Amino acid sequence: MNTFAVNYGNLFSITIPETILEVVSLLVLVVDLGFLRKSTQPARMTAACVLGVIGSVLAGLWLLTHSGTASFAGDALVLNSLVAAAQIGILLLTALVLLLSFQAEFSRNPGEYVAIVLLATTGMMLVAAARDLLVIFVALELLSLSLYVLAAFAKSSALSSEAALKYYLFGGMSAALMLFGFSYLYGLTGTTNLNGIAVSLASQGLSPLVVVAMVLVAAGLGFKVAAVPFHLWAPDTYQGAPAPVAALIASGSKVASFAVLVAVTGSLIPAASASRGATWIVLLVWMAGASILLGNLAALAQTSVRRLLAYSAIAHAGYMLLGIAANTPQSGAAVFYYALTYALTTVGAFGVIAVVERNMGSDRFDAFAGLSRRNPLLAASMLIFLLSLAGIPPLVGFWAKFNLFAAVLRAPGVGAWGLGMVIFALAASAVSLYYYLQVLKRVYVVPAMTDEPMAVSALEQLVLLVIALLVALLGIFPSALSGWIPLG
Amino acid sequence: MHLILFIIFAGFCLAGAINLLLQTHPINSALSLIVVMSSLAVLYLLLGAEFLAIAQIIVYAGAVMVLFTFVVMLLNVGEEEKTHGSKAAKIIGFPAIVAAFSVLTTVILAIQNKLGGVKLSDGVTPMTELSTVLFRDMLLPFELTSVLILVAILGAVALARKEGHR
Amino acid sequence: MTQHLHLWLIPILPFVGFLLNGMLGRRLPKAVVSTIALAFPLASFAVVARAALIFIQVKPQILPWLINYSDWINAGPLHIQFTLALDQLTILMLSIITGVGFLIHLYSVGYMGHEEGYWRYFSYLNLFLFFMTVLVLAGNFLLMFVGWEGVGLASYLLIGFYLDRDSAANAGKKAFVVNRIGDFGFLVGIFLVLANFHSLDFFAINNIIHSNSGISTATFTAIGLCLIVGACGKSAQIPLYVWLPDAMEGPTPVSALIHAATMVTAGVYMIARTHSIFDRAPIALATIAIIGAATAFFAATVGLVQTDIKRVLAYSTISQLGYMFLACGVMAYSAGVFHLMTHAFFKALLFLGAGSVIHGMSNEQDMRKMGGLRKCLPVTCWTMFAAVLAISGIPPFAGFFSKDAILAEAFQAGSLGKILYFVGLATAGLTSFYMFRLWYLTFLGESRSEDHDHHPHESPWSMLLPLVILAILSVCGGWIGYGRFSHLLSPVIGSDIVSPTEASSGSLELILSIVAVAVAALGWFVAHLLYFKPNDRAQKLATSARGIYSLLLHKYWIDELYHAIFVAPLKFISQYILGWIGEGVLIRGSAWVLAGIASLTGELLRRWQSGNLRSYSGWLVAGAAALLLFAAIYANHLGIWIHFDPSKVLPISINPNAAGH
Amino acid sequence: MIPASWYLILSAVLFSLGVIGFLIKRSLITVFMSIELMLNAVNLSFVTFAHQWHSVKGQIFVFFVMMVAAAEAAVGLAIIIAIFRARATLNVDQVDLMKL
Secondary structure, three states: OOOOOOOHHHHHHHOHHHHHHHHHHHHHHHHHHHHOOOOOHHHHHHHHHHHHHHHHHHHHHHHHHOOOOEEEOOOOEEEOHHHHHHHHHHHHHHHHHHHOOOOOOOOOOHHHHHHHHHHHHHHHHHHHHEOEHHHHHHHHHHHHHHHHHHHOOOOOOHHHHHHHHHHHHHHHHHHHHHHHHHHHHHHHHOOOEHHHHHHHHHHOOOOHHHHHHHHHHHHHHHHHHOOOOOOOHHHHHHHHOOHHHHHHHHOHHHHHHHHHHHHHHHHHOOOOOHHHHHHHHHHHHHHHHHHHHHHHHHHHOOOEHHHHHHHHHHHHHHHHHHHHHHOOHHHHHHHHHHHHHHHHHHHHHHHHHHHHHHHHOOOEHHHHOOHHHHOHHHHHHHHHHHHHHHOOOOOHHHHHHHHHHHHHHHOOOOOHHHHHHHHHHHHHHHHHHHHHHHHHHHHHOOOOOOOOOOOOOHHHHHHHHHHHHHHHHHHHOHHHHOOOOOOO | OHHHHHHHHHHHHHHHHHHHHHOOOHHHHHHHHHHHHHHHHHHHHHOOOHHHHHHHHHHHHHHHHHHHHHHHHHHOOOOOOOOOOOOHHHHHHHHHHHHHHHHHHHHHHHOHHHHOEEOHHHOOOOHHHHHHHHHHHOHHHHHHHHHHHHHHHHHHHHHHOOOOOO | OHHHOOOOHHHHHHHHHHHHHHHHHHHOOHHHHHHHHHHHHHHHHHHHHHHHHHHHHHOHHHOOEEEEEEEEEEEOOEEEEEEEEEOHHHHHHHHHHHHHHHHHHHHHHHHOOOOOOHHHHHHHHHHHHHHHHHHHHEOEHHHHHHHHHHHHHHHHHHHOOOOOOHHHHHHHHHHHHHHHHHHHHHHHHHHHHHHHHOOOEHHHHHHHHHOOOOOOHHHHHHHHHHHHHHHHHHOOOOOOOOHHHHHHHOOHHHHHHHHHHOHHHHHHHHHHHOHHHHOOOHHHHHHHHHHHHHHHHHHHHHHOOOOEHHHHHHHHHHHHHHHHHHHHHOOOHHHHHHHHHHHHHHHHHHHHHHHHHHHHOOOOOEHHHOOOOOOOOHHHHHHHHHHHHHHHOOOOOHHHHHHHHHHHHHHOOHHHHHHHHHHHHHHHHHHHHHHHHHHHHHHOOOOOOOOOOOOOOOOOHHHHHHHHHHHHHHHHHHHHHOOHHHHHHHHHHOOOOOOOOOOOOHHHHHHHHHHHHHHHHHHHHHHHHHHOOOOOHHHHHHHHOHHHHHHHHOHHHHHHHHHHHHHHHHHHHHHHHOHHHHOHHHHHHOHHHHOHHHHHHHHHHHHHOOOOHHHHHHHHHHHHHHHHHHHHHHHHHHOOOOOOOHHHHOOOOOOOOOOOO | OEEHHHHHHHHHHHHHHHHHHHHHOOEHHHHHHHHHHHHHHHHHHHHHHHHHHOOOHHHHHHHHHHHHHHHHHHHHHHHHHHHHHHHOOOEHHHOOOOOO
16 A cells, blocks of 8 residues: 555545535525524525635636646545546536525525535535546435435425435445445455556456456446336436426536446456456446336336436436447547536426426426417527437537547447447437427427416526526537637 | 364255245244344354454344334234235246356355365454454445445435325 | 638628527517617628638639637547538638528518517527527538537427417427437437547548548548438428428428428538538438429428418428439539529528418418408519529529439439439429419419408518518529539539549430420419319319329328327327326226236236336336346356356465465 | 455445335335345445455445435435425325326
8 A cells, every 4th residue: 555645635625515515514504593593594505605606716717727736645636637628527527516506495495505506516526537437436425315315305295305315225236236236346455545446457367257247337326327128217206306406416416426336347358458448348238228228218208307407417418428348538528528428408498397297296398389479599408408408400519429429430440339339329319309398399389278377487587598608609619618628 | 073063054044044034924034033143153153253243243133133023013013914916026037046046056056176175263253454445444334334324314204204284 | 801801700790690589589679679689690691691702703712710618528539629610611601601691581470570589589580590500511521510519409499489370389399309309310320420530520520531541441431321301300301201391380480491491401501511421421411302303292292282381382482492302412513502592592582472461461371261362462572483493493584403403413423423413304294283373372363262351462562672682582592503503512522532423415405404494384284284273173173183183282191100109109109108107096996917928018008007006116227137146147148157266255264374364 | 354345335335225115115215225225235335345455445445335314314205295295295105196
């Protein structure tokens, strides 16, 4: 074991953004439970959200201004441009989710709600940066625990607690599976560091135990990204959780999980041993294929927009898994780009769903009927989000897909199978347009049950428009962020 | 000596775990789980993990299981009903578990020679070493657990608190 | 001079129009909305015209003229630039798009004047022009694809413009989804191009191809076939044509602009643009030719018996597009593009004329209820007559020259070409028949309208002016272009491989022309016999050949066939198989499912997402076990169990102290 | 001397029993206990490997798993209380409002 001295000084220096978030979350609690105890519910929510947004913006600004490459505690935690990009993306997503939470009425504990959202964000940021099994585990648990709690936050809704329960139970099971895999990895290599594991595995022949460990780790991480067959929680949780929480689960948590999946893939495929790599890749490809197939097919049968988004999320996870399986630096970056832009779009879609639900009390297709006449701007945003998810150019969803599949095809050793998978994925995404159009048909064509305008706060409207604009502009200038996040 | 201890406590472990599944009242299951955990503590001792053995008793058998029994009492949970919500669980689940377990065991047995053996004389991990690693190399995750526990407290309070008239 | 030519203005101007009308249109008076909607396309046309003058007369030698505006995508080894390209083909297409586009905008001011959502209509129309000009100006596949999908979107929005019609919404969706199938093929083709040429730039690819890069014919064929799927989707060729007749649900000027003159020709344009790939893929070329000829003939036969005036024109469009495909398939790209141009004139005219009729008849589209409109709508009547002559291939109208060129080239292109020539010739006869039938039924004879109180009225000048201009183009467009056309386009789409075309002899061409005109005249004659005077000859014919008539009337039952083969099973899967997941009752009641494997799968699917936690666990475990077993077997297949070297696996037993503290 | 594989197999058995708990137990509380059982199985595996490697990393890992498990149990039980308030039942088979 290498000797390196770690003290609070350098721990603090590398985790300043996370620390900012933690301090702000405590501040939120103090303000909410201390000063504003007697205030009205909306005032408390507003104060808490404002503080939360300020916190995430501060942390994001710090990251933006302090770019650089660093590693900590023997590479337990790394900070490079890609990780920083993921972290800034996560912070942005959190800020957007908080901005969309201003009107949320599901909780009577706004202080706790915002504090836990911020702590969950800390978890996501650390997950994205972690390169040590132990840190990955603890950070993932921080993330998961926060999300379990958040999913149950709408206590007056029976669906919310059920959503939390399903999320929790399968989260717990998958965490145990993943830990079991981690224990075998540790047993085979004697280290928990991903680099160490890569080096050690490369020097050994392929042992059957590694194969077992791979499957177990794939199960744990497959749960986080909602890949078939570990996806069963996703539709129920997306449907039952409060809308902003569902948005967070679908966005920030996804980004973080894919980041860690990329890192783990890098360590499980040491260049020296093609056959071991092949096993892991084949696992990923199978999960990807099953996710794409099942996600798209099941989405066709949905009548709840949230469940539809859940199944489409499964399909999107499948596309991204293909990119991870390609395992080149380009495909890794393409997955990042895809995950971030997908997450952004999904947050927007859930924002629209939240507004509709507040007005109509349901997220069924009928609730969206005539949205274009009740609120044209909201309808236009939804149009942009859903078309981007379907991969229609020139929206960003198209570039993400194009870039991802191009990266997959360029990866060395992609033969007929790789080409076949890409064609399969393209065909599936062509099918996916159909169910997105089912929603858009309600939005634009089916007459509304009532003509009264859809009530939406100016802030929500603004945030949704900004997201829609981002989705469209990034589609027109896909390389606009290339200094920040490489396209591939 | 080692063999006898292992067989006894591994036996306790298995018996406890199986009993956990067979009992219908949650309290009985909880007690069985305590048996499993205590036996595991002894096995940890056999493996030279002195500190973990103690932590196992205090944290798991002590704190966590007390929490469980507390909730059982609080909600006055009774015997579990034998409902039939799912056939798939049995039809699909059991063969799957058997298959997975067989693969796992086969793999472990296939490489068992290379896994080495456990000797009682291998010694005990010194506390100082443990704490050095914990508080120096693993400082980050250690601090992270404090955040984790904060989330747990906040969450538990927020979820378990009664909400007035709503 | 060239540095002052801003190509980006061409697409951006309509886009600004779209933004202005889309955002503010709701609050603006109609006059302002129409001014905005007309001014920007007109300005765009002016830029195109100036570019055309500069390049064609002053300095043709500097074409193709490429402008890289910026790095667009810079992803590792993938560099794609924001390139607009201008060459002779582009200039021609742009002139049609912005020119005819402007006329149709002008026409729409009158036609759509009373519609609710006037501003929405014009903003969509401008959006369409934006995407269409992007498609044509694109210097690489990717930018072209953006325009390609964009015009699909605009078309979807415009077909579904009549919000209160459910059939319109469904037609829009059908168009979008069918186009997506084509787009899927196009995308696969683009990926194949990327994988093989490592570039998506049209001109770079041409250079690679010309430098004999050693890319095999099989690769070219694969790429070509994928691109054909894309072209078939957009240009409504067999088997992806089904969306176009339904697209007639949209407003008539939209049908004229998008579904006749511009968007549907994008497939032909794309093939011409990438012809250097097709030139090296004979199988792909033959496929195009066969698809084109088959579509031309098939759609013409369906057109024979349709009674809805717009549907006749829709099938006629499909049929004419088939001619263009046939031309591309025999490597007569310039003939294909020539026909594209003349077709844009006369088909836009036909649609606008039909629109004028529909407008005058207060939204009546059934030709059986028309008749005798010659007196009420004189301008419409005679401009449409010019278009009918043009499309039927009667000299010296525009269609004669282009169709003749295609047929002549086909005849000289090997034995397959000769067979396809006769198909095309037969189609020409059918075309002339159903077009004259349309004209006779609509304008001659006595009025068959049931509504005697209503008197059809001629349209306002804003609708008639485009008709007259297009009529002039339909009359003169052919002989102006004749002869000069292939010379003009030869730098762009002149085949760079020695064409199999035999050296054409003047006498052969003359004979072919005479035969073609004779066939067209025959079609006219038959139509004249049947429809010139009210008589029951047509009725008799229909009854005596009832089988064929019904087959044709129902469009060969293709929609029904598609429904049975594709739609119904998909619906079945999504409604029933997945529906069972939620509704176990259905299954329990039916004994046949409980028996055999069918019951097992049904039960499994129903169980899968039952909401029950324990069954979720069961599935999760099953999935994990399956992955584990699969990985074990796969690993075994790789040989790790056999070549397992224990000494290298775990260092533990070898050196217990290896791991330091 | 006992082969280390015995410990590992014991761990695998305990883990499988935990998974079986998920499949057959109807009471939510007992299902939660099954999670604890699985985590304990993992811990045994970690301790065994730590012993074999003479490395404290594995033991530290176990230490963290314990802490996380404690926090997780607290959250899980809070969710149970929320469920109980909403549904007045802790039967797994009856928490299935959402399907398809």
